[in-house]
Amino acid sequence: MSYKEYDNAAGGWGALKATTEHxxxxxNVAKNLLNLLRTNQDHGFDCPGCAWGEKGVxxxxxFCENGxxxxxxxxxSKRVDRQFFAEHSVSYxxxxxxxxxEYQGRLSEPVKYNPANDHYEPxxxxxxxxxxxxxxxxxxxxxxxxxxxxxxASNEAAFLYQLFVRRFGTNNFPDCSNMCHEATSVALxxxxxxxxxxxxxxxxxxxxxxxxxxxxxxxxxxxxxxTLAAAYKRGARIVxxxxxxxxxxxxxxxxxxxxxxxxNGSSPTTSDYYMPKLGGDMALVRGMVKALxxxxxxxxxxxxxxxxxxFLEQHTDGMAQYLAQVDATSWTEITRQSGLRRTxxxxxxxxxxxxxxxxxxxAMGITxxxxxxxxxxxxxxxxLLGGNIGKPGAGLxxxxxxxNVQGDRTMGINERPAAAFLDNLERVFGFVPPRAHGHxxxxxxxxxxxxxSKIFIGLGGNLVAAAPDTAKVAQAMRNAELxxxxxxxxxxxxxxxxxxxxxLPCLGRTDIDIQAxxxxxxxxxxxxxxxxxxxxRIDMRGEQMRSEVAIIAGLAxxxxxxxxxxxxxxxSDNYDRIRDLIERTIPGFDGFNQRLDAPGGFxxxxxxxxxHWKTASAKAQFFSHELPQRIVPVEQPxxxxxxxxxxxxxxxxxxxxxxxxxxxxxxxxxxxNVVFFNEADMQRLGLxxxxxxxxxxxxxxxxxxxxxxxxxxxxxxxQSNVAAYFPEANALIPLESVGxxxxxxxxxxxxxxxxxxQQQAPLVSSKSA
Numbered sequence: 001m002s003y004k005e006y007d008n009a010a011g012g013w014g015a016l017k018a019t020t021e022h023x024x025x026x027x028n029v030a031k032n033l034l035n036l037l038r039t040n041q042d043h044g045f046d047c048p049g050c051a052w053g054e055k056g057v058x059x060x061x062x063f064c065e066n067g068x069x070x071x072x073x074x075x076x077s078k079r080v081d082r083q084f085f086a087e088h089s090v091s092y093x094x095x096x097x098x099x100x101x102e103y104q105g106r107l108s109e110p111v112k113y114n115p116a117n118d119h120y121e122p123x124x125x126x127x128x129x130x131x132x133x134x135x136x137x138x139x140x141x142x143x144x145x146x147x148x149x150x151x152x153a154s155n156e157a158a159f160l161y162q163l164f165v166r167r168f169g170t171n172n173f174p175d176c177s178n179m180c181h182e183a184t185s186v187a188l189x190x191x192x193x194x195x196x197x198x199x200x201x202x203x204x205x206x207x208x209x210x211x212x213x214x215x216x217x218x219x220x221x222x223x224x225x226x227t228l229a230a231a232y233k234r235g236a237r238i239v240x241x242x243x244x245x246x247x248x249x250x251x252x253x254x255x256x257x258x259x260x261x262x263x264n265g266s267s268p269t270t271s272d273y274y275m276p277k278l279g280g281d282m283a284l285v286r287g288m289v290k291a292l293x294x295x296x297x298x299x300x301x302x303x304x305x306x307x308x309x310x311f312l313e314q315h316t317d318g319m320a321q322y323l324a325q326v327d328a329t330s331w332t333e334i335t336r337q338s339g340l341r342r343t344x345x346x347x348x349x350x351x352x353x354x355x356x357x358x359x360x361x362x363a364m365g366i367t368x369x370x371x372x373x374x375x376x377x378x379x380x381x382x383x384l385l386g387g388n389i390g391k392p393g394a395g396l397x398x399x400x401x402x403x404n405v406q407g408d409r410t411m412g413i414n415e416r417p418a419a420a421f422l423d424n425l426e427r428v429f430g431f432v433p434p435r436a437h438g439h440x441x442x443x444x445x446x447x448x449x450x451x452x453s454k455i456f457i458g459l460g461g462n463l464v465a466a467a468p469d470t471a472k473v474a475q476a477m478r479n480a481e482l483x484x485x486x487x488x489x490x491x492x493x494x495x496x497x498x499x500x501x502x503x504l505p506c507l508g509r510t511d512i513d514i515q516a517x518x519x520x521x522x523x524x525x526x527x528x529x530x531x532x533x534x535x536x537r538i539d540m541r542g543e544q545m546r547s548e549v550a551i552i553a554g555l556a557x558x559x560x561x562x563x564x565x566x567x568x569x570x571x572s573d574n575y576d577r578i579r580d581l582i583e584r585t586i587p588g589f590d591g592f593n594q595r596l597d598a599p600g601g602f603x604x605x606x607x608x609x610x611x612h613w614k615t616a617s618a619k620a621q622f623f624s625h626e627l628p629q630r631i632v633p634v635e636q637p638x639x640x641x642x643x644x645x646x647x648x649x650x651x652x653x654x655x656x657x658x659x660x661x662x663x664x665x666x667x668x669x670x671x672x673n674v675v676f677f678n679e680a681d682m683q684r685l686g687l688x689x690x691x692x693x694x695x696x697x698x699x700x701x702x703x704x705x706x707x708x709x710x711x712x713x714x715x716x717x718x719q720s721n722v723a724a725y726f727p728e729a730n731a732l733i734p735l736e737s738v739g740x741x742x743x744x745x746x747x748x749x750x751x752x753x754x755x756x757x758q759q760q761a762p763l764v765s766s767k768s769a
Contacts, residue, residue: 218248
C-alpha cells in the first residue's frame with residue numbers, strides 16, 4: 001500500500017482517468033464506449049449502479065465514474081466457462097479475493113456442484129430446473145426455502161419471482177433492502193403512511209436548504225454531486241452531517257463543464273460541514289428541535305410562530321407529547337451523544353429556521369444502527385414542525401442504493417406483505433397467497449444455520465459477502481441442502497455451496513434480451529418513485545445466459561406444474577404481459593406499457609406528498625422516543641483502545657463488487673485492509689500511519705470475532721470513531737446485532753477493541769488479477 005494525500009475535488013480529471021482505466025480493463029472498449037453513451041438515456045439502459053434519479057438534459061451524458069465502472073465491469077468479454085471450473089476447485093476459489101473472483105468474467109453456462117471432486121460441472125438448463133423443482137417439492141413445508149432478492153432485479157423479474165414463490169406457498173423473502181434502508185421503510189410507513197421518500201428530483205432546484213445526513217454521494221451516488229453543486233450555485237444552504245470528511249461532500253469538478261475542467265476548478269457541494277459521532281444524529285436533531293422550540297415559544301408570545309402551525313393543526317397528531325419529550329431531554333445528553341457543541345446545534349437550527357423549503361436526505365449512516373427507526377422518526381418530526389412535507393422544494397429523501405431496490409419492494413418483494421397487496425394477488429390470480437410473515441435476511445440466515453431451512457435461492461446479489469458475521473453466514477450456506485444462485489459473475493456466495501449447488505447465469509442490464517416476441521425491455525424504479533424503461537445494447541445471441549425473467553419462469557413452470565396461476569412461457573415470451581398483470585395488481589401502474597414511452601419514464605405518485613396520510617390516525621404521526629441510553633446494546637468498557645466502528649465502501653467498490661484497490665478520495669492506493677483513525681486517537685494510542693492493528697468486536701455470546709493486520713490511516717473522523725471497508729470488516733458484526741423493529745444489521749455501530757499487531761499485512765495490488 002502507498003499513502004499519499006489526494007487533494008483534488010471529486011469528479012474531474014480523476015474521474016475521467018479512472019473511467020478510462022476501467023474501460024480498458026473490460027476487454028470490450030469499442031462496445032463499452034457506445035454503452036456508456038446509452039446509459040440512463042431514453043431508449044437506452046438504466047445504470048446497473050445506484051438509484052439516483054435523472055432530470056434529462058439533451059446532449060449530455062448521464063453516467064458517473066462509478067456508473068461507468070459498473071457498466072464496464074458487467075460488459076466484459078471475459079468468460080467463466082466449463083474449462084475454468086474444471087481447472088479450479090471450489091476450495092481454491094474460496095481462497096481468492098472478492099476482486100479476483102468477479103474479475104474472471106461473466107458466467108457462461110449453468111453449472112452444478114459436484115462434492116465428490118469439489119468442482120462445478122456443466123448442467124443443462126432443463127436438468128437444472130428439474131433438479132431444483134424436485135428439491136423444492138420434496139420439502140416438508142414451503143417455509144423451509146429462502147428466496148433472496150438483490151436490488152439489481154428488474155420490476156418484471158421481481159413481480160414474477162414473488163408470484164412464483166407465493167404460489168409455492170411462502171413469504172420467505174429475505175431481500176437486500178433488509179440490510180440497508182429497512183429502517184426507512186418501517187419508520188416512514190409508521191409516520192407518514194408510505195415507506196418511500198416524498199421528494200422529486202425537481203425539488204432540489206427549489207430548496208432553500210438541504211440537510212445531508214450520514215451519506216457519501218461522491219462514492220455511493222455520484223450523480224447527486226451535480227445536483228448539489230447546482231443547488232449551491234443558486235444560493236441554497238447545503239449542510240453535510242457526517243461523522244467523517246468525504247471529498248464529495250466538499251467540492252466537485254463537473255466533467256461536463258468544459259471551463260471548470262480546463263481551469264481544473266471545482267464547485268462546493270456543501271456550505272456547512274458538521275461531524276457528529278456515530279449514532280449521534282438522533283441527539284443532534286433533537287437538539288435542533290429543542291433550540292427551535294424555545295424560539296417558537298418566544299415567537300408565540302409576540303404573536304408569531306417558528307413552527308408551521310396551520311400545517312401542524314390540520315395534518316399531524318402527537319405533537320404535544322413529542323415536544324414534552326423534547327423538553328425533558330437535557331442539553332448535556334444531547335451534546336454527549338451527538339458529539340457537537342450546543343452552539344453548533346443552535347447554528348444548525350438557525351439554518352433550518354431561515355429556510356422556507358427544506359429537504360432532508362439520508363442513507364446508510366442513519367439506517368444501520370440499533371435505534372435507526374427512532375432516528376428517522378426524529379427526522380420526520382423535524383420536517384413536520386417546519387411544514388416541509390407536501391410542498392415543492394421540500395420533503396424527505398432517503399437515498400437508495402441499488403438501481404431497483406425500491407422497485408423490488410413495490411413489486412411485492414416483502415417478507416411482511418401488506419394485506420391489500422395479498423388481496424389483489426388473490427383477486428387477479430385466483431389463489432390464496434400465504435398470510436403469515438416470512439423471513440428477513442437475518443431470520444433466513446439463522447434458519448439456515450439451525451437447519452430449519454433447507455434451500456436458498458438467490459436472485460442476484462452476494463449474500464455471504466454482504467451479510468454480517470461472515471464465518472457464520474458462510475457456514476449457514478454450507479448447511480443448506482441446496483443453494484441456487486442466479487448471477488452474472490462469480491462471487492463469494494457461489495464458493496460457499498450447499499450440499500448441492502447450482503449457478504444459473506443471467507443476462508445483465510447492458511445485454512440485449514431477445515425472447516420469442518422479439519427484443520424486450522425491463523423497468524426499474526429510482527429513489528424518486530420514477531419508473532424507467534431499460535433496454536440493453538450488447539448482443540448476447542450464441543451465449544447460454546438467460547434473462548432473469550426466463551430463469552424465474554422456467555423454475556416456476558418446473559416447480560408448480562398444475563398449480564400454476566399463469567402461463568409462465570407466455571410471460572417470458574413477452575414482458576408486456578407481465579406489465580399488464582402488474583397494472584392489474586399494483587396501484588399506480590395504470591397504462592403501464594403505454595406510459596413507458598414517456599421521456600424519463602413516469603411518476604408513481606406519493607400519498608404523503610399529496611398530504612394523504614395512510615396512518616392509523618389518518619394524519620402524519622409524531623413519535624416521542626427517548627434518546628438511546630447507549631448506541632450499542634453491549635456495555636462499553638472504560639478502556640482507551642475501545643472504539644465505535646463503522647463499515648463503508650471504498651471508492652473502487654459498489655456494494656460487494658470490488659472494482660479495484662484504490663480509494664483516492666481518502667488517499668488510499670493499492671490496499672483494502674485499512675482502518676481510518678482520528679489523528680488525536682492515534683497519538684493517544686501511540687500509533688503512526690501504516691502501523692498494523694488487530695480489531696476484535698464485543699458481543700454477548702462469547703464468540704471471538706476478529707480481523708488482523710489492518711493498516712492505520714489518519715483521516716478527519718469524529719474522535720472515538722474508526723472506520724473500515726466491508727466486506728473485509730463484516731466479520732466483526734454479530735448476526736444478532738440488529739436495529740430495533742428493522743432487523744437491519746448494525747454495520748455503522750460496532751463496539752471494537754483495537755490492539756497493535758505483530759503480523760505483516762499483505763500487500764495487494766490492483767493489478768494482481
